Amino acid sequence: MASAKPFDLRIEVDTYVSRLGDNFLLNSEESNELRDHFHCQVEELAKLGLSDKEAFEVSKMRFGKQSIVREEYKKIKPFGELSRYLIVAILLLFFTRIVINSFHFLSSVSLMCTLEFNIHTALLRYFDLGLKTLFVAWATWIIFRHLKRQKLNKVLLFSIPFLSLFSEVFFLTVGTFLFERYNGTGSGVYRQLFDNSSYLILCYYLFLIVLFVLLWRKEKYLNYNLRTT
Amino acid sequence: MQNYSKELIAASTIPIVLSILKRGDNYGYKIIKEVQEISEGALNWKEGSLYPVLTKLEKNKLISSYIKTENGRNRKYYSLNDTGKSFLVQLQSEWQSLHEIMQKIWRPQNPLILE
Numbered sequence: 001m002a003s004a005k006p007f008d009l010r011i012e013v014d015t016y017v018s019r020l021g022d023n024f025l026l027n028s029e030e031s032n033e034l035r036d037h038f039h040c041q042v043e044e045l046a047k048l049g050l051s052d053k054e055a056f057e058v059s060k061m062r063f064g065k066q067s068i069v070r071e072e073y074k075k076i077k078p079f080g081e082l083s084r085y086l087i088v089a090i091l092l093l094f095f096t097r098i099v100i101n102s103f104h105f106l107s108s109v110s111l112m113c114t115l116e117f118n119i120h121t122a123l124l125r126y127f128d129l130g131l132k133t134l135f136v137a138w139a140t141w142i143i144f145r146h147l148k149r150q151k152l153n154k155v156l157l158f159s160i161p162f163l164s165l166f167s168e169v170f171f172l173t174v175g176t177f178l179f180e181r182y183n184g185t186g187s188g189v190y191r192q193l194f195d196n197s198s199y200l201i202l203c204y205y206l207f208l209i210v211l212f213v214l215l216w217r218k219e220k221y222l223n224y225n226l227r228t229t
Numbered sequence: 230m231q232n233y234s235k236e237l238i239a240a241s242t243i244p245i246v247l248s249i250l251k252r253g254d255n256y257g258y259k260i261i262k263e264v265q266e267i268s269e270g271a272l273n274w275k276e277g278s279l280y281p282v283l284t285k286l287e288k289n290k291l292i293s294s295y296i297k298t299e300n301g302r303n304r305k306y307y308s309l310n311d312t313g314k315s316f317l318v319q320l321q322s323e324w325q326s327l328h329e330i331m332q333k334i335w336r337p338q339n340p341l342i343l344e
Contacts, residue, residue, distance in 0.1 A: 036256070039302065062276050063275065064278060073281045076285045
């Protein structure tokens, strides 16, 4: 029989506060302040003999409805969410450039590998597709790993514009060099690789659209849930 | 125990918070506890509503904040600055004046009182 998951106060408080400050409503200082509030109260109630779980339930009740607190915060910073959405959109734009540049660079790498290791030209397309798919899988895994923690790593976020700039410069120098060196002997196979990139970029855009719709629905669901909590 | 209306609680929150901070630097949870203690439990805020108020006061530069590490946690302390002190004096005067007016109105001999 599966044992019940032990109550982890830190995780529970983090989840509750993350939900309250969803969509970047709260900055990290405000979130930390609310976490401290719950931990203080749970510690105090624990002294009266309540378990962490019971104390946290009482704390939540005393805290009040999340929807009301959210509304109060929204009144103070009406553009808070909007500006944060804008930041996300700009970061996504930078990220898209990283993906496109990486695909172009990988095309050059595929071309180089094919010619250096004598891979048959017929296999080039599949080799290239495999390489790019592996890159997409790796990038997706990195992103979801961070999302799962429900914490947006600031270092990772701030590195996106710089990585984007790096990818532009890197592709221009190394990518172009590889392409010019190997494409002459490749007799136009680069077109196939370009097609691979185009398909994958199309998939990436479709993924973004699906993600956008899902987040939109999640926002609506959360709003409904918060109103009825 | 006295039950205060939501409107009255909302209106009194800022002067209460500023008054608590006038006594010394303090953090969110402790402010709530002090208010409960002073009011002997009569002023029972929904605790979550204090934090947006603190953010608002800080944004309006009536209070300032700093982080202090206590029990391994980073705790946000608030302190009343000079602008906040002047604002509190103004609020105190308004509340005193309002209180006096209400007292006059509620005097039994006052003809304004409807039986």
